Amino acid sequence: MNTSRARWDTRDLVRRLCHALVVARQVVDQLAPDGYADSEQPSNNLRPEKAISETALLLLAAESAAGQHPEVRAHVERVAQRLIPYARSERIKLALCMEPALALDYAHAHICLARLGYPDQDFDALLRQSVQSQAFTGRERPPHRMLEQLWSTDLWSGLDVSRRRSTSAVARLSQLNLPMDLLNGHREDIYAFTHALLYCSRFNLHPLQLPRPRRLILAEAEGALARCLDDQDYDLAGELLLAWPLTGKSWSPAAAFGFRVLAQVEDAAGFLPAPITRLDRVHRLQGLERLNYLLATSYHTVYVMGLLCAAALLPGRAPPVDISTEDAVRGTASRILNRLDASCPDMHWRNELDKMDHLQQDAIAGLLLDIAMHRAVRQRDFAGLHTLLQVGCASNLVDSPVASQVAEMLGRVAACHRARPVLSAGMEPVAPACEKSAASGSRH
């Protein structure tokens, strides 16, 4: 049984964070002036404000680790100096004048830079005018975006007791306090969860109390992580993994495994990649066009890995070196892997799993079951889901949000199957849509 408490090598976390900061310097130089416009693939377009704001967030997170690691501090200072003219450019100032409802969004980089020790009183004065205007409240936002605004306000003007109370009330309205739709939710729904978590935990700078117990939040994060690892969506997987170091010191075996997968992919590719970076495009482009394409399509995932490593560098927050096998039940992983390997064997997470011994694999059997259920949901394989729940029950693995949501869904499908329409004489029966989907084998 592996109960080693050894943590991930700090030097390796610093190296990965510094890599993100080196890329950040390029992002500032190349994308902060005008963003990126992709005539061939417009979904790659990037507004300069987004790159500026996200770079500032990375710097703020890195600063939390910089105190103990001079090389991180050197990178933070170098990028911050380059970012200042863009964070406080005439373009941003004009935006503060014209769109007060977005003032804190436009000023986010300025606020982070001020927090890092680069103040600007003239910019502050303009920002104050903007947030005191009537139009400041003119944008309705979902709870996670409200939490972002409240965090920016706290960073800018300091903590305020009554605002902190209202922030906690907003956190209770957010996805952090409500179960996610883990089976059919969209990427944006997961972003709502990860961002709410980020704005509540605040990189450990006066974090808010979580609106639900940590274990419930992490159980949801783990359910979503299974889907993202299997989709090789490392942008979201990285954001979900932040849930562990930003809320406490312990990492579940599944989370520790997830971190290992991302680290392995980053080492193999040289950076943590996103699906939107296409090599055929890279090879067709030359010079600055090529560099800007590469940066615009990859910087966000690179930053997420940087954020994750910065959070892991907080005292006591690094992931464990070894997967804990304390709660592993022998033989559970192989029962699920038989099904998974039949459908899609060549995933990055599978390579990492192969490096582990059987008992370590058993320790993440719950994650493997979640992956198998995500795949079955996607294929509308209701009979397969039923079998997986049976396997999970037999292995004591179904105490998870994904398993319970699958059970609820199968209950609904069964009810839908039973609820046949009452027909008038002479009418053809019309099968409910879900019955057609279920026709391939539901046992309910």
Place this chain on the structure above:
Amino acid sequence: MSNRVSHQEIVRKLLETKSIDFNAIGKTVAEIGPSVSLADEPWDMFCGTMRTFLRLYILNPGTPGGGVENLGGLRNVAEELER
């Protein structure tokens, strides 16, 4: 008296008038689609009545490009991000 309308009947009548030039719509979508897809708000096309019978949605692209590229291939260009 019910004030419900038969949407299907209205659509059928509208189509029978052949007043909608689907070729022209296709051409328009091809021309403005890329920029519309970047708009902050959903966009729809209004077709001559008080109801919207033709609505063009921006579909969620999901995971674009069909997954992460070959990691070895990405490794060959990774250094360019750090120059």
